[in-house]
Amino acid sequence: MAKKKVKQAKVVNTSGKRKTAIARATVKAGKGRVRVNSEPIEILQPEMARTKAMEPLTIADAMNRLAGVDINVNTIGGGQMGQVDAIRTAIARGLVHYNDGAEGIDEELRDEFLRFDRSLLVNDPRRKEPKHQMGRGARAKWQKSYR
Numbered sequence: 001m002a003k004k005k006v007k008q009a010k011v012v013n014t015s016g017k018r019k020t021a022i023a024r025a026t027v028k029a030g031k032g033r034v035r036v037n038s039e040p041i042e043i044l045q046p047e048m049a050r051t052k053a054m055e056p057l058t059i060a061d062a063m064n065r066l067a068g069v070d071i072n073v074n075t076i077g078g079g080q081m082g083q084v085d086a087i088r089t090a091i092a093r094g095l096v097h098y099n100d101g102a103e104g105i106d107e108e109l110r111d112e113f114l115r116f117d118r119s120l121l122v123n124d125p126r127r128k129e130p131k132h133q134m135g136r137g138a139r140a141k142w143q144k145s146y147r
Contacts, residue, residue: 012098016089017123021078025090027098030070036087037074049084056092056113056120065099065109085124092120 012027034041034057041057044050060066073090075083092113099106113120129138136142 010098012094014090014093014097016086016091016093018085018089019078019082019124019127021075021082021086023073023075023083023086023090025071025073025087025094027069027071027094029068032067032069034071034091035073038072041073046080049080052081053084053087053091055116056088056095059112059116060092060095060109063109063112065095065106069095069098071095085119088120089123096121 009029014025014027016023016025036044036053041050041053044053057066071091071094073087075087077083078086096105096110096113099109110121131137134141
């Protein structure tokens, strides 16, 4: 008996990080829906966070790379804006890998993301410096007077 080849739908899993926030995105064929933590991205609050999270979608839509793609993003950890930065990185990476060319990535879309903002594709490695002894914070020290 001959085996039938079943064509599997293309699914791309990517992640983005910022401080202690982690976002995991799944990009697959669909109707153009984008969900963050099982809710549409259009109702993400506050408005500034929503605008920032939708930047890669706006760029990809202008280049006709967003039609017929569903994106599901799950975030954990960090604060609100840290999660938003992780979300935009995960979405941008997912779109670049989903719309791949000969080298496995969409060079034109990748170059456009890098031209707009490098942090769309590259995680920001900065972390909070820990508090040290003899002070109230990472750099501040208790003052002393000898008089």
